Amino acid sequence: xxxxxxLDGTLIDSRPRLYQLFQSLxxxxxxxxxxxxxxxRDKISHKEILLSKFNYSNEQYNNxxxxxxxxxxxxxxxxxxxxxxxxxxxxxRLSKNHSLFVVTARQSESTALSQIKSxxxxxxxxxxxxxxxxxxxxxxxxxxxxxxxxxxxIGDTGKDIxxxxxxxxxxxxxxxxxxxxxxxLPYQPDIIINTVLDLNIDKITNRKL
Ligand SMILES: [Mg+2]
Numbered sequence: 001x002x003x004x005x006x007l008d009g010t011l012i013d014s015r016p017r018l019y020q021l022f023q024s025l026x027x028x029x030x031x032x033x034x035x036x037x038x039x040x041r042d043k044i045s046h047k048e049i050l051l052s053k054f055n056y057s058n059e060q061y062n063n064x065x066x067x068x069x070x071x072x073x074x075x076x077x078x079x080x081x082x083x084x085x086x087x088x089x090x091x092x093r094l095s096k097n098h099s100l101f102v103v104t105a106r107q108s109e110s111t112a113l114s115q116i117k118s119x120x121x122x123x124x125x126x127x128x129x130x131x132x133x134x135x136x137x138x139x140x141x142x143x144x145x146x147x148x149x150x151x152x153x154i155g156d157t158g159k160d161i162x163x164x165x166x167x168x169x170x171x172x173x174x175x176x177x178x179x180x181x182x183x184x185l186p187y188q189p190d191i192i193i194n195t196v197l198d199l200n201i202d203k204i205t206n207r208k209l
Pocket of ligand 1: 006007008009010155156157177
C-alpha cells in the first residue's frame with residue numbers, strides 16, 4: 001500500500017523554525033516557545049495573534065505575512081528543523097513492504113529535496129511531492145500516484161486529514177506538530193496518535209484500528 005506523509009510537524013520538528021522566524025519578524029514579541037505554540041495549537045492564527053496581542057493594523061499584518069512567506073524556507077531557518085527521534089528506523093522498516101511518499105505544501109521543491117537528502121532519506125521515499133503552493137495536496141497525489149482505499153495519509157493539520165478524506169483513503173493525525181488533539185478532533189481522522197512512531201503497522205495493515 002501507499003503511505004503518504006506530510007513533512008513539517010509529521011516527520012520533522014519544524015516548530016523551532018516557525019517560532020524563531022516569528023520572533024525575528026515581531027521585534028517586540030516576548031512570547032516564549034511554549035506560549036507561541038499553545039496559541040498556534042489552539043488554531044489561533046498569526047493574524048489573530050498580531051491584531052489582538054500586538055496591535056497590528058491589517059497593513060502591518062499583510063507585511064508580516066509577505067515576509068513570513070519569503071523567509072520561511074530560507075536555509076538559515078531550515079537549519080533549525082530536526083527529524084523526530086527514531087523516525088529513520090520506522091521509515092526504513094515501512095519502506096520494505098510499502099511505498100512511502102512525502103507530500104508537502106512547501107514553496108520550493110529543490111529546498112525540500114535537498115533537506116530530505118541532508119537527513120539521508122533520499123532512498124526511502126518512492127517520490128517527494130511538493131505542491132509549491134500551486135496545487136492542493138490531494139490533486140497532486142491524484143495526478144501522480146494510483147491510490148487504493150487501503151492507503152494512508154499521515155499529517156499534523158486538519159488540511160492533511162481533509163486531503164486523505166478527499167482521496168478516500170485512511171487518515172492518521174499526529175500530535176507532534178502544529179495542532180492539538182482538540183483542534184484535530186473535528187476533522188475526524190481514523191486514528192490520532194502522539195507521533196508517527198506510534199503508528200502500529202500491523203494494525204493499520206490489517207485494518208484493525
Ligand atoms: Mg505539517
